[in-house]
Amino acid sequence: MSAALDPAAAGPLTKPDRLPARPWFASGPTVKPPGWELADLAGAFLGRNFRHPDGRAKLRTVITRSAELLGLPPGYQLAIVPGSDTGAIELALWNLLGHLGVEVCCWENFGFTWLVDIVQQLRLPAVTVHRADRYGALPDLSRVNFDHDVVFPWNGTTSGVCVPGSDWIPDDRAGLTICDATSAIFAMAMDYTKLDVITWSWQKALGGEAAHGMIALSPRAVERLGTFQPDRPLPKVFRIARDGRLVAEIFDGFTINSPSMLAVEDVLRSLDWCAQVGGAAELIARSRRNLDAVARWVRDSPYVDFLAEDPRTVSSTSICLRVRHAAFEQLSREQQAAFIARLCARLEECGAGYDLAPHREAPPGLRIWGGPTVETADLELLLPWIDWAFAANLHELGYE
Structure with missing residues (x-):
């Protein structure tokens, strides 16, 4: 042999x-996180109305501590939304796309999932696809047109292929950059100023529970919400703008629908751990x-x-x-x-x-x-x- x-x-x-x-x-x-115990969740705000000031204070703390620990740039708005990272990025796609042409970067399962949303569900007419021809490779990012809105994952969770930093994204872009960052946030160095929409969940780098997503919007993305109203119906769980304005209370702990306060307590424990270790x-x-x-x-x-x-x-x-x-x-x-x-x-x-x-x-x-x-x-x-x-x-x- x-x-x-x-x-x-x-x-x-x-x-x-x-x-x-x-x-x-x-x-x-x-x-x-190391050292986690079920007893850590003993202080969860359970059996109560999550909109009570004490419940809302916990939700607000998740938002403010996440923004502080990540070092999000001034003016970025952060909210807890339904549906994990999937809900967060679909909320962004349904609210923001259609004003300009769209460029979609696909090199693994989730990039192709967002492409299906954009082409088959939103049925947007002007879509350019930058597609890797095999798992393990990236598409040619130099061909992306930033006069359009750009949708991409920072890290391909199913391929183990991440973008090589953010130098390929210009500062003077006309379109918005919409980044699925769920398996990169809190784990990879990212220049947030290059990203107009950042989505993630608690169940990746923080070891949190599923079902809840986070979405961060740059001032440019917030401006888009005020100047562009998509010609499509929006499900209730996607409605973060009203009458041409951001629904500010959603970004202050007043969530769109009922969150799990047990999961909220869990991610607060993860954020404490993050702060404690550095x-x-x-x-x-x-x-x-x-x-x-x-x-x-x-x-x-x-x-x-x-x-x-x-x-x-x-x-x-x-x-x-x-x-x-x-x-x-x-x-x-x-x-x-x-x-x-x-x-x-x-x-x-x-x-x-x-x-x-x-x-x-x-x-x-x-x-x-x-x-x-x-x-x-x-x-x-x-x-x-x-x-x-x-x-x-x-x-x-x-x-x-």
């Missing part, structure tokens, strides 16, 4: 002797250290590589890996998916790592969440277990 098919090249068949203390590596909802800068550094740990392993590994083709675009949160072992590459797509499912099952059975399978739209491989709520020491303990599970899979296939 050739050395390329040798299971020993993928790792030992002897199980590692140490497990991660917290083996949760799902890409959303993600692991809670703020957003330290959360970004924690995520970067996690990526560095995986990068060292990838560099020394004979059978895995990053799915992202350009090192500048490798995500530090949704770390997506492809398998480049000859035995794996000889399998059909269905067999590769089964191989990965078996590998992930081995890890879960041992309590070494949970939810490491790729997104259903992505190529067969692994996806490891490296956001700031993950401890680097746990990641470092996970990686030998992946080596063991991969070698065990090869052995099971008969590569002796």
Whole structure:
């Protein structure tokens, strides 16, 4: 048998002797902040009207603390909205698009999801699509026309490919930049002045609960809401403007619909943790250290590589890996998916790592969440277990 098919090249068949203390590596909802306990939520404003001053004060605190910790520029308006990041970005698309032409950047599942909204649901006529031809690549961002509105994810959660900073976005753009930032905010350095709409959820970098989204609007986006009224009906949960003006109370803790005050208490705990460890800068550094740990392993590994083709675009949160072992590459797509499912099952059975399978739209491989709520020491303990599970899979296939 050739050395390329040798299971020993993928790792030992002897199980590692140490497990991660917290083996949760799902890409959303993600692991809670270190030290989190259910008792932390004892102060939740439950069984009460959330519009009571005490309930609204908690909602307002989520908004003001998030803005302060992120360092949002002066004049940016921030609100809690329904429907997680999906609700937040769809709210932006339905309220703001149609005034100018639209440019949509797509290189993984969620970019294509917003494209479907824009083309099939909003049915906008002037849409230019910048499409990557494969997972792992970016489209040519130099071709984006910023005289139009531009919609893009900062980080492709299902591909592990992020934009290489914001230099490609001009300061003097005519259109709005609408950024799905859910797996980048609090985890990647971002120049918010280049972004007119920023959306995210609590369930990524903060380890919060799902169902609630955040939307930040620049003064230019607020101006658009006052000067442009879309020729379409808007569902109630999308209505953030009225009579040509922003509904200011929504951006002051008076949410559009009933929020979960248990989830609100949970994210307040996450924001406290963020402040205690050093703020957003330290959360970004924690995520970067996690990526560095995986990068060292990838560099020394004979059978895995990053799915992202350009090192500048490798995500530090949704770390997506492809398998480049000859035995794996000889399998059909269905067999590769089964191989990965078996590998992930081995890890879960041992309590070494949970939810490491790729997104259903992505190529067969692994996806490891490296956001700031993950401890680097746990990641470092996970990686030998992946080596063991991969070698065990090869052995099971008969590569002796």
